[in-house]
Amino acid sequence: LRLQGIELRRIAMPLVAPFRTSFGTEHARDVLLVRAVTAAAEGWGECVALTGPFYSPEYVDGAQAFIKRYLIPLLRRFDGHVFQLEPLFEPLKGHPMAKAAVQTAVLDAHLRAAGLPLGAFLGAVKDQVPAGVSVGIMDSVPALLEAVGGYLESGYLRIKLKIEPGWDVEPVRAVRERFGDEVLLQVDANTAYTLQDADRLARLDPFGLLLIEQPLPEDDIRGHARLAELIRTPICLDESIVSARAAADAIAMGACRIINIKPGRVGGYLEARRIHDVCAANGVAVWAGGMLETGLGRAANIALAALPGFTLPGDTSASDRYYAQDITDPFVLKDGHVPVPAGPGIGVEPLRDVLDAVTTETEWINF
Ligand SMILES: CSCC[C@@H](NC(=O)CCC(=O)O)C(=O)O
Ligand SMILES: [Mg+2]
Secondary structure: OOEEEEEEEEEEEEEEEEEEEOOEEEEEEEEEEEEEEEOOOEEEEEEOOOOOOOOOOOOHHHHHHHHHHHHHHHHHOOOOOHHHHHHHHOOOOOOHHHHHHHHHHHHHHHHHHHOOEHHHHHOOOOOEEEEEEEEOOOOOHHHHHHHHHHHHHHOOOEEEEEOEOOEOHHHHHHHHHHHOOOOOEEEEOOOOOOHHHHHHHHOOHHHOOOOEEOOOOOOOHHHHHHHOOOOOOOEEEOOOOOOHHHHHHHHHOOOOOEEEEOHHHHOOHHHHHHHHHHHHHOOOEEEEOOOOOOHHHHHHHHHHOOOOOEOOOEOOOOHHHOOOOOOOOOOOOEOOEEEOOOOOEOOOOOOHHHHHHHEEEEEEEEO
């Protein structure tokens, strides 16, 4: 399906509240969207790179420059099917979020032209998925308890707390004491600890957490395997799992018992599905991570989260967790679940007037 051209669009999405993690605080998302136009249909991809290289090495200006300078020239001659994009992009090292955005836009166009929903294409087995919510580091424990109470009121089925040294045992204990032992509760350190913190992390064991996400640096697989011998809480990896091979290695080394799958981190939904398959083959549970996506990326993540191996609630929250006004019809929580879009491709469309209102820059590249 030949491409007639690509649009690169930047949008400014203010967050309903600052979102603080161990590596910084997000107040708004500066998002790069990719639109792939073919004669039969057009498709959308959302690049999940943040403004700066603090979650992973990519950042949004770099992703846009990489797409323009390296991926667009390859796409000009591309007239294949979407599975040929990975080998086409392989000689270019890294930049998984940029590659994922382009691959998803092309995949969405192909699927819309074929009338096939992304979920069906990936192997979805559900028409709705359980929604968890990620709660940032707060200024105080009372503020945290108020936020958690609000999300539980909204019906979220799992609470994830961001932690860092100095904000870990006390907030977890406070949430358990206030909301009880039944609430599905997990934490995410975003690489903020080292093996020397093992004793402190072991103090989380009494709270019955589902998992502790990425406690150590993303390249410390051996450290996570050692930590797994020192704490009881199951280790889940996020930043470390950059490919299906990395997942297989981490599992084989005993570095994790659960994996958070993010298509942008691994180069796209095709590799994300491979990670799902590797984990299913090894009896490792997976769940869908998030990068504060708009409804476009959110729709695709929810389709992925409907695959059979996604047995834990993901960070597939409702649109209003982050945005007062999404650029698509909002995803709304219903009995703690969000619906898997049923339409072809990612199954949602941008609301043109909203999209134009938040657009800060757009560039059409004709093929
Ligand atoms: C800006 S933090 C993004 C990375 C973080 N994502 C979340 O905590 C979930 C964000 C979301 O709900 O989309 C993670 O490491 O899992
Ligand atoms: Mg994480």
